[in-house]
Structure formats: C-alpha cells, structure tokens
Amino acid sequence: MTNKRVLGIAGVLAAVLALGAIGFAIGRQAGGDDGSPPAAAAGTPAAPAAAATPAPGTATAIPQAPAGVDPYTGLPLDPDTSKPLWYEPYYEAELKFPYFEGVVAGITISYQWALDAGRDRKADPCAPYRHAYDLEAARGSKVEIRRPTARPFLEADTVSVIICNDGTPVSAQASFEYPSDPARKIYGGNFVVTRYVTERPVISPFWRAHRVKEVVVAGRPAAMAVSPLPHLEFGLSGLAAYHDGVLTQIYAFNLTERDLLAVAEELLR
Numbered sequence: 001m002t003n004k005r006v007l008g009i010a011g012v013l014a015a016v017l018a019l020g021a022i023g024f025a026i027g028r029q030a031g032g033d034d035g036s037p038p039a040a041a042a043g044t045p046a047a048p049a050a051a052a053t054p055a056p057g058t059a060t061a062i063p064q065a066p067a068g069v070d071p072y073t074g075l076p077l078d079p080d081t082s083k084p085l086w087y088e089p090y091y092e093a094e095l096k097f098p099y100f101e102g103v104v105a106g107i108t109i110s111y112q113w114a115l116d117a118g119r120d121r122k123a124d125p126c127a128p129y130r131h132a133y134d135l136e137a138a139r140g141s142k143v144e145i146r147r148p149t150a151r152p153f154l155e156a157d158t159v160s161v162i163i164c165n166d167g168t169p170v171s172a173q174a175s176f177e178y179p180s181d182p183a184r185k186i187y188g189g190n191f192v193v194t195r196y197v198t199e200r201p202v203i204s205p206f207w208r209a210h211r212v213k214e215v216v217v218a219g220r221p222a223a224m225a226v227s228p229l230p231h232l233e234f235g236l237s238g239l240a241a242y243h244d245g246v247l248t249q250i251y252a253f254n255l256t257e258r259d260l261l262a263v264a265e266e267l268l269r
Helices: 003-031 088-094 257-268
Strands: 102-104 107-109 129-132 157-164 169-178 189-197 212-217 220-225 236-243 246-253
Touching (some): 102 212, 212 236, 246 257
Antiparallel strands (some): 129 157, 189 246, 212 220, 220 236
C-alpha cells in the first residue's frame, strides 16, 4: 500500500481526536455559564442488554460496589449534572486505568499506533487510486456508509472514498452529527466511521481496558468500548467489527451506548 493511502486513512483517526476535542470544547460553552457540558441528557433510557462477554485482557470479575456506583471508579452512575464541572471527576478517574491491548472479536487492539497497522502492503489492490468526496461513490460496495436513523443525524460531513483504478471502492470515511435541542434535553453528539478493506484487522483506538467488551451486532461479534456513563450523552466511546475482509470502526462522542449500538446495527447489516 502506498504511503499516501496509509497516511490518508491515518489522517481520519487524527481527525477523530480533533473532533472529540472540538466537540467537548463547544459542549462546555453551549452547556451553560457554569461550565457544565451538554453531555447529560437526564432521563435518557438505559441501553438494552447486549450480548456481551468480558474482553480478553480485561478483568473477568467486576469489583463489588454498592448499587448506583461505578464498581471501577466508585463514582455515582447518576450524577447531579446541574452542578458546575460535574464531569471532571469522571474524566480524571479514567486516566488512572491502562489502555486495552489484546484481541476482541477477531480484531487486534493496541494503543501503540503504527501507520501501517492493519494494512498489508503486499496485498495492496490500489495502484494507482483516486479519491471521491461523496458517499454515493461507495454505494453498493463493501465499504458503503449510510446515514443512520437512530438519531436525527445531519448529512455526512468530511467524506472521503478511496477508489481503485478498476473502479472498486476500498475505503470510505464520514462524520455525522445531530444538533442539540435543549428544550427536549437533547444535547447533540457526533461520530466518525471508517470502513476499509484489509487482511489484517488492527486498530489503535486508545480504549481503557475496563471499558472494553465483546458484543453482537447485526448477528456478528464486535469489539466495543463504553463511556463511563453509557446511559448518558457523555464522553467518548467506540465500536469495531471485522467481516468479509472489511474493518469498520466507529468513534463516537456524546452518544449513549444504546445509540451507538443502533448506529452500528444499521451500518453493519
């Protein structure tokens, strides 16, 4: 695979980090003068039970804790989001835990990022290739991305599709967001999805080990990382699945676990 193509896909991941940082900064401003972020949709229904098993490399036994308390951090699972800076202890607590390294749902996960991770240069199908900037270019292909309906997401932004010289799309990425509606206690969220053909499913999402689990999405196994408060519109989360030679990664900000699973279900079915 050419360096340009590798760097192009890697650039998507850099954009994800920027997206999360920008979203958090905007959220704090939009949340109110007290600095509280719009990441606390009080009363959001809890996510339905997913077919989950502990991911390899994570604790097999959940620490004991009183009801309503996070067994890992000791923080309440139903925080008073009206208080200024209520979210800071949750972010700080996560920093104390190691990043996950291991294999979940057939995907190798490591926080030690390498530009060629997951890409087999010997099997590069694109030489040369071209870019398209409309998701229509990937429609009907193995890397097709559709706008999800789990939330009122806007049209895709920052779209990029890599197409081989034979006309076959082999990589696609796009970001989606849904606007805030404070009157309905909807505070907005966004996610970036990347899909690309590879023979080596390797990702470096910087997931905390105690938040990683294996789930079943669209009838197939997937790796998932939940936020500290998965029932609220709060924090970073993600999901990855590998099927039929295509690796799909979703990086989410301010999506509930329920919404993330719904988005993944639509993308993967």
